[in-house]
Amino acid sequence: xxxxxIGAKARLDYAKVxxxxxxxxxxxxxxxxxxxxxxxxxxxxxxxGQLARLETHVTLSGENADCTLSAIYLGxxxxxxxxxxxxxxxxxxxxxxxxxRGVLDDKARGVFQGKVHVAPDAQKTDGxxxxxALLLSRTAEADxxxxxxxxxxxxxxxxxxxxxxxxxTQLFYLTSRGIDRQTARAxxxxxxxxxxxxxxxxxxxxxx
Numbered sequence: 001x002x003x004x005x006i007g008a009k010a011r012l013d014y015a016k017v018x019x020x021x022x023x024x025x026x027x028x029x030x031x032x033x034x035x036x037x038x039x040x041x042x043x044x045x046x047x048x049g050q051l052a053r054l055e056t057h058v059t060l061s062g063e064n065a066d067c068t069l070s071a072i073y074l075g076x077x078x079x080x081x082x083x084x085x086x087x088x089x090x091x092x093x094x095x096x097x098x099x100x101r102g103v104l105d106d107k108a109r110g111v112f113q114g115k116v117h118v119a120p121d122a123q124k125t126d127g128x129x130x131x132x133a134l135l136l137s138r139t140a141e142a143d144x145x146x147x148x149x150x151x152x153x154x155x156x157x158x159x160x161x162x163x164x165x166x167x168x169t170q171l172f173y174l175t176s177r178g179i180d181r182q183t184a185r186a187x188x189x190x191x192x193x194x195x196x197x198x199x200x201x202x203x204x205x206x207x208x
Contacts, residue, residue, distance in 0.1 A: 001029050008035040008062060012042075015200075020048035022079065029055040034094075036062030043200050044071040046081050053082040060087075060094040060122075070099040070196045075108030075140070085114040087129070089122040092152075100131040101196040103189055104140035115147040116159065122152050129159040134192050136166065136185075 006012050020026045026049040034040055046052045058067055073081035087096045102110040116127040133142030144161035166188055174184035 003031045005033045006035055006038040006040055009037040010035065011039040013200075014040065014042040016042075016044045016054070018044070018046040018048055018052055018054065020052070022048060022050055022077065024049050026052040027055075028053070030057070032056070032058045032067075034058065034060045034062060034065035034067060036091075037064045038062065039066045040068070041200065042067075042069045043196075044069075044083070046071070046073040046083070049079065049081075051080045051082075053084065055082075055084040057086045058088065058096070059090055060096065061090050063091045063093045065091070065094045067094075067096040068099075068199055069096070070199045071101070072193055072196050073102045073110050074104075075102070075110055076105040077108065078106070079108045080111075081108070082111045082113070084112075085129075087114070087116045087127060089116070089118045089125045089127060091119075092121060092123040092125060094122065095126045096128065097199070098129040098131075099196045099199050100129075101193050102131075102133040102142055103136065103192070104133065104142055105136040107137070107139045109141045110143070112142075112144045112146070112161070114145070114159070115149060116157060118148075118150040118152050118155055118157065120151040123154040125152060125155040125157065127155070127157040131161040132192070133161075133163045134166065134189065135163065136189075 071083045112131040118125045131144045142163045146159040
């Protein structure tokens, strides 16, 4: 459990890497409050644990606050990964962007639950949220529950979720150029995760 208060016009670049033993349970909750004109650039990756849940609650409590939150979960065997977010736009003229990507193999399961709440006084809010999952096995499962709860009338908000498999046409194209199938799969998976990684503005974190 961690609480972070980002003061007015302050900036925080943040990364969390969860790679515990695959026999363990990892449950973490992070609460953030963003002051006026502050910037939060956060990235999470979850690869370990038999059961892993990363929960993040963000309150944009000052105008012109900017929050980027990207997350990647990678599951295999019987792992269960859960990414839960609550983005509370309490003041107007704020921006939030959530980019969630998951890759699941074997009998792994991934869950994304994300809510964007816009208060009545939070006019000119821009809240974006997108979850995408890639299934490498027909026995893997991805579930998504994106939500928008909007009480202001001058906002730009959107959310979405997709689940799919590797594109066999793209695999065929790469293997026909002499790339072995395993390498081709790895290339396509890396490309699928790129936009979550590219959202990290801090070059040191992006290169981890």
